[in-house]
Amino acid sequence: MKRKFLSPPVLLLLPAMIIIAAVVLVPLLLSLYTSFTPFKLTRPDTLYRWIGVRNYMRLFEDYYFWAAFLRTFVVLTIALNVEMLLGLGLAVLVNKAVSGQRALRTIMMFPMMFSPILVGFQFKFMFNDTVGLVNNALQSMGMERVIPWLVDEHLALFSILTAEIWSSTSVFAILILAGLMAIPRDPLEAARVDGCTPWQTFRHITLPYLMPFMFIAMTIRSLDIARAYDIVQIMTAGGPARRTELLWTMISRSGYVDANMGLANAMAYISILLSIFFTFYFFRKLMAARRYMGGAQ
Amino acid sequence: MKIGNRAFLFGSAMSAVILCGAGQAAFAKDEVMGDFSGVTLKAKFIGGNQYEPLYARITDWEKATGGKVEIISKKSHFEIDKEIKSDIAAGSTDWCVGYNHVSFAPQYTNLYTDLTPYIPQDTLDKYNPSFIEAATINGELQMLPRAQFDVSALYYRKSLYADPKNQKAFKEKYGYALTPPDTFDQFKDQAIFFADPPNFYGTQYAGKEEAVVGRFYELLVADGGQMFDKDWKPTFNSESGQQALQWFVDLYKAKAVPPGVLSYVWDDLGSGFASGSVALDLDWPGWASYFNDPKQSKVAGDVGVIVQPKGSSGKRTGWSGMHGFSMTKDCGDKKAAASLIWFLTNHDSQLFEAQKGPLPTRTKVWDDLIAQVKESGDTYRGEVLTAFQEASKHAFAVPKFPEWVESTNLIYPELQAAIVGDKTVKEALDDAAERVGDMMADYGY
The missing domain is CATH 3.40.190.10 (Periplasmic binding protein-like II)
Known part of the structure; x- marks a missing residue:
């Protein structure tokens, strides 16, 4: 009997593998390759000049790149924690509502429906020093000076964080609410019968049940925030004086405005480390939480 | 531009x-x-x-x-x-x-x-x-x-200049008559004189990206400097460059510009002047009709326009x-x-x-x-x-080389650093010149 070149399972999987290779693997490999070239969009011949790890070496010595890396890490950490706490609070409150819960859930999702660009413009206007709503409100309450929200070293990052948190807290709230709705009633009732306080019930029963949902939300949002671009670009464009420069404002400027796609891709590959770190960390936590609840390993 | x-x-x-x-x-x-x-x-x-x-x-x-x-x-x-x-x-x-x-x-x-x-x-x-x-x-x-x-030409509020109280106070303080400025020194004096923060500002400028570099570039030229020498080595950190950047720093320190000016680009400047909270605005021709439209501008009917002022070399700006x-x-x-x-x-x-x-x-x-x-x-x-x-008649374009925009992205954070006081004018310009010089060397200049 003639032997077949490919086994049926491989043959059946082949179309999917080819599609995945074409849409995921090839672009990834190409961008990885360009990070070892001085590829400039306006000089296509530079795509074929191999310069080894020079882009990476340059970035390792670039203070501003690592400052942006660290700033992204800080923004990510603060945003994730604040969004998680606010999302948890919102979810618990909505879960307590006896009537109109469906309407509340819909309203809670409104910020997610806005494009990040629109959110950026909205908050840029609110934090504008002369015509912005925030300063006008403070001045109407008696403040006699102007707060430069988008310029001050700390306030500029605070303003960006406010916009990020406003737009995405509902991601946490929705996922945590789903977790709250899935909690079995028996342990809660048993705790009440045993005389647990509401805090003890929440701390030792509700929260452990919610942890897997929280870690999934954190993983999703950590990937989002590590790529934060639109809101920052519109509100401050990374300035002034690089005070709000995050990785993707820097990468985008280098790749498209400066046309240095090789260098930008090298930055992007280094920045992936941040996403890998947070994803790995949260998945470990997720596994631990599931083990604690007696779930799958 | x-x-x-x-x-x-x-x-x-x-x-x-x-x-x-x-x-x-x-x-x-x-x-x-x-x-x-x-x-x-x-x-x-x-x-x-x-x-x-x-x-x-x-x-x-x-x-x-x-x-x-x-x-x-x-x-x-x-x-x-x-x-x-x-x-x-x-x-x-x-x-x-x-x-x-x-x-x-x-x-x-x-x-x-x-x-x-x-x-x-x-x-x-x-x-x-x-x-x-x-x-x-x-x-x-x-x-x-x-x-x-x-x-760009200079838009100004006519009523401020026609006010006898302003004329008298200005003459006493600065020793010359209050008329729309013909030099950047006069421009600075008058902007500081008119400023009454947080309600009113003497002027404003685009504070980020290519916009602030362009404004710096034209003032550098008006002060007798150039961005590069004939071998494309950065020269904008010269005395003229420092003098040009100092103009921006002085206005910021004196609170003659809004504190958020470093986040401003063109739309913010136009709406700022039209809101009636700014005395002088070096700006583009496209705003002229908007500024004088009573439906959209609080300064309609009170807008004057004159040629842009001169720098210390006697040359006018003209980016x-x-x-x-x-x-x-x-x-x-x-x-x-x-x-x-x-x-x-x-x-x-x-x-x-x-x-x-x-x-x-x-x-x-x-x-x-x-x-x-x-x-x-x-x-x-x-x-x-x-x-x-x-x-x-005084217009000039940016230096003709493909990396102009890339160089502005290296320069503008340093200009901002000087304006907010993170660096001195000389430190900021020297750092910018070093980074731009490295970039030019990479491209074989």
Whole structure:
């Protein structure tokens, strides 16, 4: 009997593998390759000049790149924690509502429906020093000076964080609410019968049940925030004086405005480390939480 | 140079006054026309309210020549710039007529071809020679400029200068009469004098990205400096550069500009002056009509416009830019493409665009425009045109090298660092010069 070149399972999987290779693997490999070239969009011949790890070496010595890396890490950490706490609070409150819960859930999702660009413009206007709503409100309450929200070293990052948190807290709230709705009633009732306080019930029963949902939300949002671009670009464009420069404002400027796609891709590959770190960390936590609840390993 | 959509604001009032209808006028079938039946030109243009009315005239060209134009892309400046760069990278350059801008043209020299062989010299002579020179890179005419020329003049609040109390107080404090400033030193004095934060500011400036570098560049030139020497080594950290940057720092420290000025770009400046909270505004021609429109501006009826002030060298600022049309090297029918480019920048097309606000780049169109305004009796528009015509005499473009935009991205954070006080003026400029010098060395300069 003639032997077949490919086994049926491989043959059946082949179309999917080819599609995945074409849409995921090839672009990834190409961008990885360009990070070892001085590829400039306006000089296509530079795509074929191999310069080894020079882009990476340059970035390792670039203070501003690592400052942006660290700033992204800080923004990510603060945003994730604040969004998680606010999302948890919102979810618990909505879960307590006896009537109109469906309407509340819909309203809670409104910020997610806005494009990040629109959110950026909205908050840029609110934090504008002369015509912005925030300063006008403070001045109407008696403040006699102007707060430069988008310029001050700390306030500029605070303003960006406010916009990020406003737009995405509902991601946490929705996922945590789903977790709250899935909690079995028996342990809660048993705790009440045993005389647990509401805090003890929440701390030792509700929260452990919610942890897997929280870690999934954190993983999703950590990937989002590590790529934060639109809101920052519109509100401050990374300035002034690089005070709000995050990785993707820097990468985008280098790749498209400066046309240095090789260098930008090298930055992007280094920045992936941040996403890998947070994803790995949260998945470990997720596994631990599931083990604690007696779930799958 | 400003990339934006300001000038359409200029024209709403004026287009009602001036309706000679160049767009409807029959154009002479001359110069670079021809029979292009069966030819379809693919084009990529800049989009936006300010730029698109001109494209309606393409049907006239199609009727006259038999050719067809297919606009395959129409996007904002930064989007079309990205697309053009991606096309260059991917080699997808089989379209014919494309958008160009004098500040970005050096980046596109691999894409666009020299127009000189396709446009007769007597036709080229009808454009202002300085614009043709600005559009010529390495001896090749990269684009023909349309009536989208930008240079800044100084807008001011007339009532502030007419107020006897202000005149007396200013004279006592500074020792000279209060009149709209003719030098940047006077500009600074007056901005500080008028400032009453947080309710009122003396002036404002664009504080980020290429915008702040452009303003710094023109003040550097007006103070007698240059960005680079003849070997392309950065020289903007010279004494003149420090003096130029100090002007921005002094205004910021004196609180004569809004504290958020470093996050401002063109729209913020326009709305700031129109809100009535700013005394002086060095700005583009596109705002003139908006500033004087009572429905949109609190300073309508109180706006004066004069030529931009001089720097310490006696030279006036004049950072300028202009949009135009170019032809790709891969274009299959270059004669037809050249004809379309000429048509979109000819006398009638320029008059058509200029009537809506933007400034023309052909000498005769200026004359015709001013004659029309005189006839209409609109004194404000007359004052605006006179100021900007004078301003355009001092115009100069950015240094012609492909990495201009990239260099501005290295310079502007350092300018900002000096303005907010993170670095001294010298430290900031030295750091910027070092980074730009490294970049230039990388590119083999």
